[in-house]
Amino acid sequence: MVFKPFIRKTTMLRYNRKNILLFFLLFITTPSFVAQELFPLNEPASNTPKGVLGLRVMGESFKEVKQFRNQFSLRAMYGILPRLSLTVTVGMSNHHDKNFPPNLVSHTHNGKETVYTTGDFQRGLNYPYRSNGIYLFMKYRFISRDGTHRHFRMAAYAEGAYVQQAHDEAEPNLMGDTKGVGAGLITTYLKNHFAVSLTSGFIVPGAYTGLSPDVSGGPMIPTEIKYGRALAYNLSMGYLLFPRVYKDYDQLNVNVYLELLGRSYEAAKVTQYGNVSIPINTPLLDKGHYIDAAPGVQCIFKSNLRLDFSVKLPMINKSYAHFYPVFTVGVQRYFYFKKRK
Amino acid sequence: MVIFTDSMKTMVSKSLLLVLFGFILHFTGVAQYKSAVIGVDGLTCSACSFATQKSLLELKSVDSVHMELETNTATVYFRPGQKVNVKDLAKKVVDAGFSVRSISATLNVNEWNATPNGCWSYENDMYHFMKLDAPKKLNGEIQLTFIGEKFMPAKEFKKWKMYSKNTCPPNGVQTLYSQDYYVTIQ
Numbered sequence: 265m266v267f268k269p270f271i272r273k274t275t276m277l278r279y280n281r282k283n284i285l286l287f288f289l290l291f292i293t294t295p296s297f298v299a300q301e302l303f304p305l306n307e308p309a310s311n312t313p314k315g316v317l318g319l320r321v322m323g324e325s326f327k328e329v330k331q332f333r334n335q336f337s338l339r340a341m342y343g344i345l346p347r348l349s350l351t352v353t354v355g356m357s358n359h360h361d362k363n364f365p366p367n368l369v370s371h372t373h374n375g376k377e378t379v380y381t382t383g384d385f386q387r388g389l390n391y392p393y394r395s396n397g398i399y400l401f402m403k404y405r406f407i408s409r410d411g412t413h414r415h416f417r418m419a420a421y422a423e424g425a426y427v428q429q430a431h432d433e434a435e436p437n438l439m440g441d442t443k444g445v446g447a448g449l450i451t452t453y454l455k456n457h458f459a460v461s462l463t464s465g466f467i468v469p470g471a472y473t474g475l476s477p478d479v480s481g482g483p484m485i486p487t488e489i490k491y492g493r494a495l496a497y498n499l500s501m502g503y504l505l506f507p508r509v510y511k512d513y514d515q516l517n518v519n520v521y522l523e524l525l526g527r528s529y530e531a532a533k534v535t536q537y538g539n540v541s542i543p544i545n546t547p548l549l550d551k552g553h554y555i556d557a558a559p560g561v562q563c564i565f566k567s568n569l570r571l572d573f574s575v576k577l578p579m580i581n582k583s584y585a586h587f588y589p590v591f592t593v594g595v596q597r598y599f600y601f602k603k604r605k
Numbered sequence: 606m607v608i609f610t611d612s613m614k615t616m617v618s619k620s621l622l623l624v625l626f627g628f629i630l631h632f633t634g635v636a637q638y639k640s641a642v643i644g645v646d647g648l649t650c651s652a653c654s655f656a657t658q659k660s661l662l663e664l665k666s667v668d669s670v671h672m673e674l675e676t677n678t679a680t681v682y683f684r685p686g687q688k689v690n691v692k693d694l695a696k697k698v699v700d701a702g703f704s705v706r707s708i709s710a711t712l713n714v715n716e717w718n719a720t721p722n723g724c725w726s727y728e729n730d731m732y733h734f735m736k737l738d739a740p741k742k743l744n745g746e747i748q749l750t751f752i753g754e755k756f757m758p759a760k761e762f763k764k765w766k767m768y769s770k771n772t773c774p775p776n777g778v779q780t781l782y783s784q785d786y787y788v789t790i791q
Binding site: 311515517 | 644646647648649650651652654655656657659660663672674675677699700701702703704706758
């Protein structure tokens with residue numbers, strides 16, 4: 265069998281790099297707007313108020329060849345201390361199966377020698393919905409410089425995920441596909457018309473051990489993928505489009521966002537039968553880096569019920585862990601349980 | 606037979622001191638908190654203001670809160686007969702994730718004699734007058750602005766440090782009071 269270079273088959277939306285740049289310039293030059301930091305995809309340095317419970321239902325969808333890949337999550341957010349908050353996320357997705365896809369490991373014949381490498385496995389297979397396990401995210405705000413209509417805040421975060429999915433790409437994805445831990449810093453600066461938040465962190469994923477079908481029809485082969493360690497660097501911006509002047513809590517708030525989501529990750533390590541190391545020969549399992557751009561829009565009803573919508577598009581390189589565009593929808597509400605003493 | 610332990614002796618002597626200073630050095634007034642205006646810093650969205658309002662409403666002394674969304678000021682109306690703890694008001698703003706820019710309160714007072722470097726106690730709290738040049742007789746509705754690192758930004762508080770040498774009542778006794786408030790009269 266001759267190994268063919270991997271070609272992505274995708275029905276990607278046409279996007280214009282110039283348009284994204286224009287959108288970005290509009291953000292930083294438009295005066296007289298109050299900025300917003302309730303980013304649909306990123307966490308700001310601010311916390312959930314103490315003793316308040318937030319619930320968010322999230323949906324994410326993209327089309328992988330002809331198959332829609334969906335992820336549904338439920339997130340609970342709680343303010344333990346004014347500066348410390350915890351989020352717990354559970355969910356399910358049809359991203360992967362229990363076992364690895366056929367042809368994950370392929371082989372070629374060189375005379376009498378058989379050379380094994382990771383193969384050009386098929387994308388867009390139909391998988392059942394499986395649990396995404398549990399994802400924990402804790403954030404501690406250690407700097408708060410508050411002013412009128414402005415603040416500068418910094419927070420440190422730690423995240424961890426336990427999930428059993430046969431993720432078949434090098435890039436780790438803690439919320440949904442790979443188990444592991446991560447940590448980093450969030451810096452949010454907000455002044456009148458300009459809000460910006462930078463998240464930088466690292467991810468140390470675990471491995472997944474599952475079975476991989478043998479291409480020559482033999483029994484299933486025990487296979488382990490150790491995903492690549494990754495760096496995350498996200499830049500989020502946002503502003504309030506409506507109302508121009510705040511009058512009461514019942515006014516509909518409309519915010520627009522642009523989030524740039526960057527990842528840089530190492531190559532995966534594939535091992536079969538416990539100790540046979542398989543050379544990587546597909547970009548899906550190789551090291552890589554990319555930056556996605558995600559414009560988004562958000563409506564807040566009665567100063568509490570939040571509705572988010574955003575679309576992830578490739579800006580620099582592409583992720584192999586998802587196809588484009590990625591649509592994300594979120595509905596969030598805070599519950600103020602604490603009553604007067 | 607009553608055996609006086611050391612701690613009991615200290616308690617008795619402290620109480621005596623308190624009574625003594627109560628008569629000599631400060632005035633005990635009759636007053637009623639009406640409302641307070643809290644300037645909140647760091648607020649950038651109406652959902653954040655809403656969270657701050659909800660946080661303030663958890664206090665027993667608070668009857669209602671009116672939040673001015675453009676200026677980010679909360680006007681808190683108190684329940685009559687309930688003790689007001691101004692430090693708790695500040696804490697509730699911090700709990701919601703924001704900072705206090707300023708706190709001033711409106712009180713109804715009955716014949717208070719404010720003296721420079723003087724103080725008075727009200728509901729077991731000690732109020733110290735700051736930046737007062739001459740004695741002042743207070744009657745009716747007055748407005749107090751609270752000075753302290755929990756009641757204003759750090760930069761603003763630095764400006765007030767030069768006035769904080771007010772020692773009324775003398776050191777050691779003031780620990781008997783549940784709260785010490787440094788205030789200016791407007």
